[in-house]
Amino acid sequence: MQTAVAAATGAYWQWRGHSIYYVKAGEPQPHRPPLLLVHGFGASTDHWRKNLAGLSQDFQVWAIDLLGFGRSEKANVQYSATLWRDQLHAFITEVIGQPAVLAGNSIGGYTSLCVAAQRPESVAGLILLNPAGPFTETQTVTKPDPFREIFFKLTRSVLLMPLPSYMLFQYVRQKSMIRKTLSKVYLDQSAVTEQLVEDIYRPSCDPGAAAVFAAVFKAPEGEKNDVLLSQMTCPLLMLWGEGDPWINARSRGARFRQHYPQLTEYYLQAGHCPHDEVPDQVNALIRDWMLSL
Template identity: 25%
Template sequence: MVSTRRKPGWDGHMRDPERVGELPTFTERWGGSGSVIDIDGPIHWVEYGDSDNESPPVVMVHGLGGSHLNWVRVAPILARHARVLTVDLPGFGLSAAGGRQAGIDANAKVLHRFLHDVVGAPVILMGNSMGGMISAFEAAANPGVISGLVLVNPALPVGQRLPDPQVALQFALQFIPFVGEGYLRFASRNLTDRQLVERMVDLCFADPSRASEEVLEVATDFSHYRRGLPSQDAAFLQASRSLMLALARPGRYQDAMRSIEKPVLLIHGDKDRLVPVAAARKVAAANERWDSVILSDVGHTPQLEVPDTMLDHVMTWVGKHGLMGA
């Protein structure tokens, strides 16, 4: 069941999340509670923990092709210390794109409105992959809404080091008009829901055997549910193409990262096939005020592959900067 709780905005006024149909609950077993708000269309999010907790709330932003499910192995544990919200960007998860744009800048604006309308207090922003880039742009443009930033294998300019050849081919196909659309349709028609999930695990994990069977089962059910919805391929391709363009002309992104004044933790797996670890090391060297951790034998989604290890580093970092209560 989707709740319709009221949250104060930055100006102290109350905002009414709009009920949008009856959405299924995929995170209930982990203690998550789903809600929907109208931000020029439905935005779905899942909340964990106590909204009265005095620590800064934590807002988690998924990557390309991801959703709120990407955080189920870390959000419930972190919710023992702070209110945690995991948001679905337009066209992903349970947030239908409708007529909205799904590029990087458009999603950064949606994220800012979500922080304003739903959270209403400075947050620790945590983003993975594309969500890391979007979170970095938000932290740079609106420092008053951020207490700290955690970048988990963020999308980064790769410089001279190319990504995995298979990954490069997939992104190249997605970038070409009509070819990208056909590529996604082919995959959807020819793979089962479980195969779609396992293909993503193989791509994002250094060791697929670390995947939680419970999460795999729920992700398979989630894939089956989304297959019955109107296609979101257009939003996915728009986001993918926008991401590639931002990385091809990285100056604005690099300037944004350098301008962030709040504490930043960069976490990156050294076996990431999508964003080479060399790119993370280069960004860490260019931003010496940041804290950075390179995880050995870990892929693109540490929050799913090695959640306990990732959380240990996050809690050490929040303790160092006094960002969270006990």
């Protein structure tokens, strides 16, 4: 099938002297914006394979590897959502050539939100799938535990040291550990395939991958979600995998709705990566929402 072939082939784009990998599927649609898919931590364009194939009949669909991930260069730079925001903005401007609907999962969702809020000229709409990112804490019910704070700071400082960070990276990049982590964040265990494990393992073998892992730990915390939402004006679709063990999807969804009441949202029987776990449902919801824009 042509779309599957298109989804599996890609190209490289040079940005700030670094090689950035992307894939494209489908033809430009005169009255429909293109769709740009942005992966989460440790993932890549491969994680959107089912969505590229499923949505490229109706839209021109792009997916990109953030700098430091997938087939993109493992550059020795300071990583942050601001860096990736600028990468996405430049890609939309220079390569896609028109405002796009951004769809992001996890840290890719937070980065996409940064683009929509701070580079609105690039974004025709925003789709967030179990997005990361902090909210402003409005109230402190209890005093912070000083011992917990000290332990957290000590643990983080140890992980930022080259040798412990490298050893942790070597541990978590084992295929058995990747599979174990995926098994925790997917409800449907049949979706945790050998190919999925391989797709996440392969980039960890690239030169510089261990340094990227350490650098992402050092990344400064970005702007709060509520501040970003207050700056945003585009349509917003939120798709939540309700079985995500890392976040409470319902209470987190309520925070987004509080700060952006005009959003559209759906809760799905899936974990942290609903686009890969229940792709047919996600593709149908994205298709209907984009056609209604």
